[in-house]
Amino acid sequence: MPSREQAADVAAPGGRAAEVVAGREQVIRMPAQLAQLLISLRRQQGLSQAALAAKAGGISQARLSALELNPGRFTLERLLLILAALDLELVVRPRRRRPEPVDW
Numbered sequence: 001m002p003s004r005e006q007a008a009d010v011a012a013p014g015g016r017a018a019e020v021v022a023g024r025e026q027v028i029r030m031p032a033q034l035a036q037l038l039i040s041l042r043r044q045q046g047l048s049q050a051a052l053a054a055k056a057g058g059i060s061q062a063r064l065s066a067l068e069l070n071p072g073r074f075t076l077e078r079l080l081l082i083l084a085a086l087d088l089e090l091v092v093r094p095r096r097r098r099p100e101p102v103d104w
Helices: 004-009 031-044 049-056 062-071 076-085
Strands: none
Touching: 031 062, 049 062, 049 076, 062 076
């Protein structure tokens, strides 16, 4: 099982945790990206795992820790509790397509 530091570094290039800018939309396509975002936001808000778990309600610190390390195990209910505790919301929209590369 990866350490907390490994879980926090998974989604960032070069193994460095990405700074999450408040008020900016984040695109999540993989569970590891979700874990990185939630860990970063929790830390930016100065919350420990225990404090976030208590604020979310219905989740223990041990369970939050396990979810940060293995984000593929989130249930929708737990994800929504944690997002609400971080003052976030889930938005679903069509995926934006990247422009086709142009051959010069």
